[in-house]
Every structure is written in C-alpha cells, then in structure tokens.
Amino acid sequence: MALDLLYLYVLDILLEYGVFLIIALGCYVTMMAGQLSMAHGALASLGAYATAVITVELGLPVWLGVVAGMVAGALGGLFMTYVVAYRLVGMYLAIATFAFAEGLAVVYRNIEFIGGTLGIVGIPIVTSLPLVAAVIAVVSFFLWRFEKSFLGRAFRATFDDERIAEAMGVNLRYIKLLAWTVGGGISGIGGALFAHNIGIIRPDNFQVQFSVLVLLAPIIGGYTRFYGVFIGAFVIIFGPHILNITEPETKTVLYGLLYIAFMLWRPDGVIDRAGFRLPKVFRLLLRTPSQGRP
C-alpha cells in the first residue's frame, strides 16, 4: 500500500517534471537568440486553453487539441515578435513580455466563455509517462540537430551581439521570428500536455510566478546546450519535493537560497559554454597524478 502511494507520488512528480521541461525547452529556444522572455508561461497557457476549448467545449479529439495548442503557442510567439521583439532589447524586452503575461492573466479572468476565474474543468486526462517521454525525445532530437545547424550558430551569434551578427549577414528579423514562433510552439505543446495532465486549468495556474519559473529552468541549467534545461527543470520541480524533508518554515527560505547559490556558483548556468563539466570537488577526486599540475 505504502509502496503504491510512493509509486503514484513519484509518477506524479515525473509527469510534472516532463510537462514543465517541455515548456522550458520552448523558452530555451527563444533564449538561444538572446531574447529574455517572461512570457513563455503565458504562451503555454495559450496552448492549455486552446486544447481545453477544443476538447471540452467543442468535443473534438485530444490530438487535435494538442496540435491546436502548438498553433496557439506559435501564434502567441508571432504576436510577441511583432509587438515587442522587433522593438525592444535586453531587459526592456523582458519587462514588455512580462506585461504581456500579466495582461493575459487578466483577460482569462474576464472572459465568460472560458470560465473566468473558475477556469475549465473536465479536460480529458490522457498525459502519460510514455507520451511525455516521446514528446521530450522528439523535441530534444530536434534541438540537438538544430544547435549544430547553421541556424543554431546564427542564433548564438545573435545572442552574443546583434550588431555584429547583422554585419556578418544574419537576418535578425528572421532569427527573432523563428526564435519566438518555434519557442512558442514548443511551449504551446507543453501547455496542452499540462492541461491534459491535471484536467483542470484556471488563470491562477499561469500567473507571472509560473512564467518566471519557466524562465529559471534555462538560466539555472544553462542556455547554450539543450540538456542544460533538463538540469534546470530538475532543480525547479524536484527542489521543493526534496526540501520537503525539512521544516515548512525553513523550506521556502532554502528554496530561495537554492536559486542564489546556483547563480553564484555558475552564473552562466550549470552547463555553460564549456559544455558539461563536473563540479570542482569531483574533478579533484577524479584527477590522476599525471593530469594535474606537477
């Protein structure tokens, strides 16, 4: 009995992790081009609401809902490209995306058709571990090839310096459009799976806090390799569950300290430009005499 409960608990967390990871991978695509986005939680919410409307209000099949979620996320990304990404840079862009996320939450609350503050209930719960794993595998394969393609290098050049990238012949408009629509689309899929995972969505699920958490995953994990996001999402989803062993009072404080510690330890993310490397402690332990300094 206890083992069953443990199994369900772990399964629950794993599903939460997988769905969050997909949303964060969408954010990662956008951030690869140097676009600091606090809107990917909101883009995911577009996907979630799209699939909820398709499956609950219209009664259409689930796969159509997930596709609609992807399209809705991509359209949201397209909107962000034309409204803010072509106009602002850096932190100002971040604040504008943030305003979009805040505004969208208010819009959800005031539309009767999608349930207002109560949200939509009765979404078919179909998300399973194999499904999520398959989606992650497909997205990861895409990102793995994408990073090595010339477009991936153009993204990275844009990240480093937009002016120099432009001078080298990178089409900035095209790169930004691609970064936002592809990122938004992946986040949209994640949002749709999120809706099919918990079966009920409310505007409160997608407050700005959620968007910041989505942004945290690539920054903690590293925004130069896609597998960094796996680590970042792990810290964010499993962190609170692991910290549950402490007192409730200390837990939340430790949670904040965790972010600070990661940022002070590796400001560029756990997987930074040097690729994967072990923490210094392990490197010292593993070092053979011939490798080190004499």
Added chain:
Amino acid sequence: MEAFVQQSINGVSLGAIYALIALGYNLIFGVLNVFTFAHGTVVVMGAYSMLILTTKFGVNYYVAMAMGVIVSVVVGLIIERTTVRPIRDNGWAVVIATFGAAIVIENLMRHYKHVPALPVPFPVPFEQSYITIFGDARIAMIQIFMLGVGVVLMTGLVLFVYRTKMGMAIRAVAQSPYIAETLGIDLTKVAVVCFIVASAVGGMVGILYAIYYQTIYIHVGSQFLGLKGLVVIVVAGSGNIPGSLVVGILLGVLEAFAIGYIDSALRDFVAYSALLLILIFRPSGLFGERAQVAFKV
C-alpha cells in the same frame, strides 16, 4: 463631474507613489542596468519595520519612520553585496538571484514572530480629516501629507542627481559604464550609492503607501509596487527623471479612472496594455532616448 474630480485626486495620489518608486528604481535599473526583483521587497521592508516598531515596541512615530527607511537601506545593501555585485556582468543571473533573494526575505519576514500573516491596519500620523473642494469631492489630509513628502523626496533626488559630484558620476555611468570606468569612476562605489538612495526612497514610498491605504501585506511590494515601478520606467524611457514623474502620475490617474468607470478588476490590465500600446508606437518610451530600442526596428 464630482466623481471625475474625486477620481483625479485619487489618481494623482496613487500616481505620486508610482512616480516615486520609479524614481528610486531608475537608479538601479536605468543607471546600473540591473533588473532586480527584490526592490519591491525592499520597499515593503520599510513599511513593515515601521509597523512593528510602532505597534509592538512603542517607538515614536517619526523615529520609527526613520528607522524603517534605515532598515530598507540595510536590506538593499545586503542584496547588492550578495546577489548583484558578484555576478554584475551577467544580467540574466542577477534577475534570478534577486528573485531568490526576494523569496528568502519575504519568507524570513513571514516567519518572524511579530509579523502578522494577514493584511493589517497601519498607524496613521494624524486623525483622518478632509478638505472639501468641489461639490462632494474632497482631499484627505493624508493625501496632502503624502504629496508634500513626495515633492520633498523628488526635489532632493533631482538635486542629488543633477547638482552633486556623485550625481554627475551616476549620470556618467548611466551613459556608458565602460567609459566612466576609464575616466576613473569607481563603478562599485556608484552601484553602492545608487542602491542606498534607491532603497531609502523605496522604503519611504513603502511607508507612504501604507499610510495612504492604511494597510500593508507582505507581497504588496514584489507583486504590485515593484512591477508598477518597472512599467513607469519603460513607458517613460529609461533614465529619464522628469519623464518618470509625468508617466507615474498619468498611470495613477489612468488606473483610478479604470477603477472608477470600468471595473476595478481591469486596473492592471489597463496599465499593462497601455505599456504594450505605447511600446508599439514609441519603442523608446514617451520621453526616452533610444537606449532600449532594438538595433533594427
């Protein structure tokens, strides 16, 4: 018409708070180019310290006010030293580190035994009284008190930035940190001064906010005041002090009208959609230079 006048008065009072937050925040965000999530928390710290000092320890009202500002400054300095200075070169890391700092401070506050968990009434400096000016429209004495303190703070800040040597250094860093450093300006020193001034102004604004609404709760800073300060900065254009003033008051009036004439639930929506709309037509902000604009528009 009376309602219109009344909403305008309320809007200007609220807008003064926004403008003051933006003025302080501008020193961090506009000058140092550091996006900190923790500024709202610093703002609330001042009000909470004052609340605890007056109600639990019986300290004199105005002494407690000064001590609240000092607490804000200390917290701001701790944030600067621990989460901003070590990773100043990496703007994205600072965003997350200060986000963590805000979580830590808010939760430490929640578990401190004197801090009430729910929104609590805040002591006011004098009895509530009103001046009737036009029909039923009236100005509360507290609003006059608040605007008076606000004008003093703004004047002091403007004099500091435009009339002192340190202010000149701050403006130089705002233009170009690299060139300023080449000319012998100590960036760390400027950063510390900016954080001190911003936190002091922020702490005072938090107290004014609490006095005006006669209530305070822990998350008001991080979820409300800090965000509105950012909106004002971006709409005004970064680093523009008179612009922040005008935009802050405009935003307050706009929100007051949204509350009075449409629906109070739509107030944030009005603010954020105004931000997006203005950015569509003027990406550099209403009064800004082109610093925040994408290279290829």
